[in-house]
Amino acid sequence: MSMNTSPAFKRIVLKLSGEALAGPQGSGIDPSSAAYIAEKVKAIHELGVQTAIIIGAGNLWRGSTGVHRGMEQSTADHMGMIGTVMNGLALQDAFERMGIVTRVQTAIQMNAVAEPYIRLRAIRHLEKGRVVIITGGTGNPFFTTDTAAALRAAEIDADIVIKATKVNGVYSADPKKDPTATRFSRLTYDDVLANEYNVMDMTAFALCREHSLPILVVDFWANNDLLEAVRGNHSVGTIIASKEKLAQMG
Numbered sequence: 001m002s003m004n005t006s007p008a009f010k011r012i013v014l015k016l017s018g019e020a021l022a023g024p025q026g027s028g029i030d031p032s033s034a035a036y037i038a039e040k041v042k043a044i045h046e047l048g049v050q051t052a053i054i055i056g057a058g059n060l061w062r063g064s065t066g067v068h069r070g071m072e073q074s075t076a077d078h079m080g081m082i083g084t085v086m087n088g089l090a091l092q093d094a095f096e097r098m099g100i101v102t103r104v105q106t107a108i109q110m111n112a113v114a115e116p117y118i119r120l121r122a123i124r125h126l127e128k129g130r131v132v133i134i135t136g137g138t139g140n141p142f143f144t145t146d147t148a149a150a151l152r153a154a155e156i157d158a159d160i161v162i163k164a165t166k167v168n169g170v171y172s173a174d175p176k177k178d179p180t181a182t183r184f185s186r187l188t189y190d191d192v193l194a195n196e197y198n199v200m201d202m203t204a205f206a207l208c209r210e211h212s213l214p215i216l217v218v219d220f221w222a223n224n225d226l227l228e229a230v231r232g233n234h235s236v237g238t239i240i241a242s243k244e245k246l247a248q249m250g
Helices: 031-045 063-068 073-097 119-127 145-155 189-195 202-210 225-230 243-249
Strands: 011-016 050-055 102-106 131-135 160-165 186-188 215-219 238-241
Touching (some): 011 031, 011 145, 031 050, 050 073, 050 145, 063 073, 073 102, 102 119, 119 131, 145 160, 145 202, 160 225, 186 189, 186 243, 215 225, 238 243
Parallel strands (some): 011 160, 050 131, 186 238
Antiparallel strands (some): 215 238
């Protein structure tokens, strides 16, 4: 455990998969899963970390399913973007029940249920200590929610993109198949490209690299790994950044 109780990052973008909301059944929205996510985020929120969340919609709809059956990619992607708003509202409910003031913003306007995504308004909410759930992807088809996370992080000047997964970081091989696989605590962008490590889609990765935006891959479900990673404990997760940025992090 890290003895450091202060956060290593002031403002983060947390990327969650839609499946995180699904619960044991693997699809749909499970309120208990939303409450679990809210508890995890509450712990870092209480450190004073400004937190924006991007969530996918794989628990409700996978665009690839429609495309494989002949659906237009744009239609399939728009359905997914609408699904992220449903997930955002479920998360907002869980946060508000815990007394955390939350705003849902969406790149696809739905003024009756959520604010439109406006960069400066999102920043203002964060500065006031509110959790901001940014939904609707990028507002455009053909882009993943990974790309939305990288884009929004660059826009709101976040310190890092945290990709919440079921694996404790990036490994030299698949740890489920290879018992000798080792976890990297730090990697440069070039390391990831040279070794073809699967961190996030290439559009999202290129955005992070271009804007020198660090990426932290962490097991969201394991104990206090997210909290420890936000505190700067390098024994959990994998941080990916430029050589210069890694040197600054110490």
